[in-house]
Amino acid sequence: MNTHETEAAGRCPSCGATVPKAFVLIEYEADDERRMYAECPACENVVRPQQSESSR
Secondary structure, eight states, rough: OOOOSSSEEEETTTTTEEEEEGEEEEEEEETTEEEEEEEOOOTEEEOOOBBBBGGG
16 A cells, blocks of 8 residues: 555544545645645545644
8 A cells, every 4th residue: 555545634623523535536735735625534624734843
C-alpha cells in the first residue's frame, strides 16, 4: 500500500473526521503557505482540512 494514500491531510472542519491525503482534490501554495481542498469521506463536503498544531 502506498504511504501517501494512508497519511492524513487533516481533519474536516465540518464534522471532525480524518481526511486522508487520497481525498485531496487540489493542493497549491499561496503567500508561502501550502493550501488544499479535499472531499471529506464522512460528510462528503469539499473542505480545507485543518492541520493539527504538531504537523504545521
